[in-house]
Amino acid sequence: MPEDREAATLAARLWLPGEGPAICALRGERLIDVTRAFPTMSALCAEADPAAALTATEGRDVAGLAEVLANSRPEGRDARLPYLLAPVDLQAVKAAGVTFAVSLLERLLEERAKGDPVAAEALRAEVGDLVAGDLSGLRPGSPEAEKVRSVLLARGLWSQYLEVGIGPDAEIFTKAQPLSAVGTGMDCGVLASSRWNNPEPEVVLIVAPDGRVVGATLGNDVNLRDVEGRSALLLGRAKDNNASCAIGPFLRFFDGGFGLDDIRRAEVTLHVQGPDGYALEALSSMRQISRDPLDLVSQMIGPHHQYPDGAALFLGTMFAPTEERDGQGFTHRDGDIVSVSTPKLGALVNRVARAEACPSWEFGAGALMRNLAGRGLLGVFR
Template sequence: MDLLPHDLDQALLVGRVWRSSPHQGPALVVIRQGEVLDISASCNCMADLLDRDDAASFSASVSGESLGSVETLLDNSLTDPQRGPYLLAPCDVQAIKACGVTFAVSLLERVIEEQAGGDPGRAGELRAELNEVIGQDLSRIAPGSTDAMALKRALQERGAWSQYMEVGLGPDAEVFTKAQPLSAVGFGAAVGLHPASQWNNPEPEIVLAVDAYGHAKGATLGNDVNLRDIEGRSALLLGKAKDNNASCAIGPFIRLFDERFTLDAIREAQVSMHIEGADDGFVLDGTSDMREISRDPLDLVEQTIGAHHQYPDGFMLFLGTMFSPIEDRDGRGQGFTHHLGDTVTITTPTLGTLINRVDRSDRLPPWTFGIRQWQAHLSRRQGA
């Protein structure tokens, strides 16, 4: 499996690792010619690096302490973090935001969740009913357009309008807070499901790294773990459905935009996902084609930051997914849900691969390294 970009020798990769010595805590790294270089002495944090006008050229030339090969780092992260440095999520103090309902397929599945009230057994019947009512390809309708507003009126008259259709077809995108700064987990770590959830799935997505000025400076992969039953009971439970211990995975690295890798590569990307069950041999594959997204990535950035809202530390922005698995796993008509121990692999050739296993949020190590601990770590390192 290719864990790194297919054009690694041309990719500007930056990330974060946890070091046990000489100063236990996170370190900023770049990958150069297969070597991991700790550049913390030259740049305090990822937010600072991304805010630089010369972020790409700086990352390509800055010197740093060698931490060994990137292959060893990936292996440590997957198998035994105690052996040496291991990968963290590549963001630090940035806000972590996410966009919902940006693909037609995910729009229909959100409506199904809502109308099913969190009951997966009703999903198949509702899916057939909705397809009959809508009767057209929603991916061909631009959000906020005249056609979208005409469809809205028609669906309202038939009593089939939904708050999810409002954000999927209306002028305003859904942008929500997925997780707190410093709370996301990285490549190789476990992702968590709230113990109350019985219907859930991964959401493989591309994540933009946006600086404090609203400029998209790079991209990475993410898993926006989704609890379908909890959000389906009420959209007001979105916070409980989305933001739990270890429920957000990002990585393995941020690839910085340059003349070889631009936003157009994201617009054309295909994101593949492979789920493999540990207890039942279940295997599921799916693909999200970014060419089918209903809103351009820059439109989503502009709806997140501007005169109406500032992010002085920048932000990470999940762009949404078209992957909503409906294959039956535990019984006819029950659809897909995770089993503990599942391995989720998300990949796209230009960004590499993000691998995480699935466990319960209350059984995983609690999140304890917050802003105050990070500040104390910086103070110790700078005072050494």
């Protein structure tokens, strides 16, 4: 939970057995169902002031926080009891790539090594000196960045990753389909064929249809490094697989006590605990992002591209683990427990499994509409 949760405006999507997904407000130690006012999280986020709207809406008490958290753990859940879902539904799930110098280095290594982790390690020092010496601290699209671009082109070192890392246009891609993200406590998926992969802990902005940033949560942009390293055209296969997108635990709305500056100052911690006793912990700072979050939002949504149901935007990661595991740097093992946390958003916790073995994604937009219609909630939409 957020360290200041008593002062936070928090919303959750909860699975209520026998009913379906519910939009809930956290009030004290209780989760209050407000689905009759806001059938979807997308509808709530489209309000002029979602935090105020959620606070002012009455609802029914459906569960205690402690019981829901206890039933939202990777070790398994009781399907007869409520549990947390990803706190987004109809929103497009988008992601920004190569927004930190460290992630730029790792993408360059993947590209030059063609997805081979052993070859990437041999190239690390050479390419690392280039990134650390010439690229960190550059403002993408600036005259200084353009000068570096010209030098690298002349040296034959230009790359598609350098283009989005220091060029004027950010990499904005579709991470997952609406309603396909898993929530905290659920298994997150890695393709069985992948031999080099990693978690990507990120802050996720929640954007209303008119482009306003109305809140934030946490995400794990699970990545297959060997797949993307073979070709950037395989980005979809590397990123969008069954259960490969995790978001949660709650959506925290912007209000008088929490806003975009808190995101700009956020420190995000990643912890991986393996079933073999392996442990890894790392910290990344949003202060080191190369593009301001609002710049990334403006490149995603605007006159050039609309999202009528809103969007969730992953802001990118500076974390790419290189510690030895299995003799080739880091890669996941089945059963790894991955925790992504920051004090004001809480912790998103998932267990790693093969994507093919994770529960199939079956509850899409059609299923949601049928469910809401069966509960007499479709007429609530404004």
